[in-house]
Amino acid sequence: SIAAFLSEVVNDLGREQFPTFVKQLRTFIQGSVDFSENDIAADKISIAINGTSIDPQAQEHRLRQLHDAFFHDLEKFEHQIVITLDTYQMASKSLQDWIESTWLRTVERRLKNVVIVIAGQIIPNINNSVWGHECEHFKLTPIDDLKAWCEFCSDLPDHAIKPILIGLKGHPKSVHEMLLAVINSGQY
Known part of the structure; x- marks a missing residue:
């Protein structure tokens, strides 16, 4: 809400x-x-x-x-603030409407010290004439870079990370959850 x-x-x-x-x-x-x-x-x-x-x-x-x-x-606020809204698709319709009208319009026009990151399966329409020109849109894709995952999860050896990465096709959430499960299992 x-x-x-x-x-x-x-x-x-x-x-x-x-x-x-x-x-x-x-x-x-x-x-x-x-x-x-x-x-x-x-x-x-x-x-x-x-x-x-x-x-x-x-x-x-x-x-x-x-x-x-x-x-x-x-x-x-004298410093820059980053506010992140994840799983935007789960927000109520009234909250989505408010974010796409009042909130983003105010951030664009008034709050130069605020940056908003909105992520989810749906996001606000970036073609909005009031604030859309200020948006950067990034499509999240699988992360299949073994070296990046190995740096991220230095608690596991490369040979433990690689099959997880391949099996889960680089899906960030799934790979992350599986890596945590392996670490918490105490097998490595």
Whole structure:
């Protein structure tokens, strides 16, 4: 969800880095949750923007206010930030729509210190007229370079890695999982 995404970024980068966002969130919750000893949780953000007693227009207004506060704080970072979204195809439709409209548009127009990496079986349409010209598209292919795998997995000898690489046709996730299984088995 959008709330979970915002929460993850805030928690990963540090709640203290998002004073405007936290203040805005507190005004919506109006004292019903004590944040003094807790991280912001996705369900608490969800309470703030999806309360049942709030009409849809007010919810949309609150969400825009949270976005603005979030983006304001993110813009203040002095160093470059890389945010990675993996398995994009598993995101909810509402999150995908938000990423492809609000999030990527804001990153392109406002957040010059933020780089986004989106990976998955589906990805946002790179032909988007607002942010598409800023994208680089890389198709992930099998990694069949034995030397690269041997460097990656120095815990195993070459003769143990090669049959795994050949048998799994260089599929990165499968090869990685199998190499871990062999290492954890204690056979080498």
